[in-house]
Amino acid sequence: MSISTRPDPVRRFTKATRNVLPALMVLVLLVLAWQVYVDVSGIRPQVLPSPARVLSQGWDNRSVIAGHAASTLQVTVIGFTVSLALAWLLAIVVDFSPWLARALVPLFVVSQTLPIIAIAPLMIIWFGFGLLPKILVIALATFFPMTIGLVEGFAAADREAGALLRSMGGSRWQEFRYVRLPSAIPRFFTALRIGITYAVVGxxxxxxxxxxxxxxxxxxxxxxxxxTDLVLAAVLVTAAISITLYLLTFAVERVVAPWALQRRPPA
Known part of the structure; x- marks a missing residue:
């Protein structure tokens, strides 16, 4: 009789709590220090509102903020979807063509040296105030980590497994599908988590x-x-969106590639 090594729900909850608790404690201490400083110093709310004021004013204006948040989330999802498709396409093309890898990868690196703060206004000038310039800004900000993660993941595939498959008559596509693609998935999800946070910022x-x-x-x-209180309330909502999307990547990874999670060392 084999003993299952899958952690039970209580053990998973305990592990998650242990991982999250230190960050929550630091966050609570920072918020308390912020509140105490505002109360003691008497600083004007236009300069630095208290956390209580930020939450109360944000709640009072929740319907307006929610409408703007929905617009930002829509742009983020569309832009990131385009970036995701572009990353996969470029990474697969590069993997199948060593010449293109030498030609394109340096250009990918150069694209990340372009300051978004300078590129974004140009996108508005060239493409107007519609959805397209926002999608382009998000794609420019996010495609690089996912593309490089996939390229490096494909390159890290087991060479012996690939050679064995080819010796058995397997095609280059079959080697990619059965050897190189599974090897790239863990690195891809790591890069995906980086990209999704960049997408919200973009x-x-x-x-x-x-x-x-x-x-x-x-x-x-x-x-x-x-x-300033409403600015910080919007910042708080932006952070909540980023964290939610970040955590969703773990849920997607658990469904798409549960074996990748099992490879990670225990915390």
């Missing part, structure tokens, strides 16, 4: 530069009205 920044709705334009408007 979406907010593109809205800051030019948009009619979204958390970026909302923060810009409230900043001009000296409503």
């Amino acid at each position: 979406a907010v920044f593109s809205e800051y530069v030019g948009a009619t709705s979204g958390l970026g334009i909302y923060m810009s408007t409230q900043k001009n009205s000296f409503r």
Whole structure:
């Protein structure tokens, strides 16, 4: 009779709590220190509102903030989907062609040296205030880590397994499908988590530069009205979106590649 090594729900919950608790404790201490400083110093709320004020004003304006958050989330999902498709396409093309790998990978690196703060206004000038420039900004900010993660994952495949498959008459595509692709999945999900956080930042920044709705334009408007409390409330919502999307990548990985999670060393 074999003993299952799969952790039971209580053990998984205990492990998750142990991993999250230190960060939560530090966050609570920082918020308390912030609140105490505002109460003791008497600093104006236009300069630094208290956490309590940020939460209360954010709640009072929740319907407006939620509308802008929905717009930002929509742009983020669309832009990141385009970036994801582009990353897979480029990585597969590079993997099948060593010449293209030598030609394109340096260009991928160069693309990350372009400052988004300078590129985003140009996108608005060239493509207007619609959805396209926002998608392009998000794609430029996020495709690199996912593409490089896939390229390096394909390259890290077991050479002996690939040679064995070819010796048995397997095609290059079969080697890619059965050997190189599974090898790349763990690195891809690591890069995916980096990319999804960049996507939210890219979406907010593109809205800051030019948009009619979204958390970026909302923060810009409230900043001009000296409503620092609402700016921070929008920042809090932006962080919540980023964290939620980040955690969703683990759920997707558990469904798509549960074996990749099992390879990780225990915390």
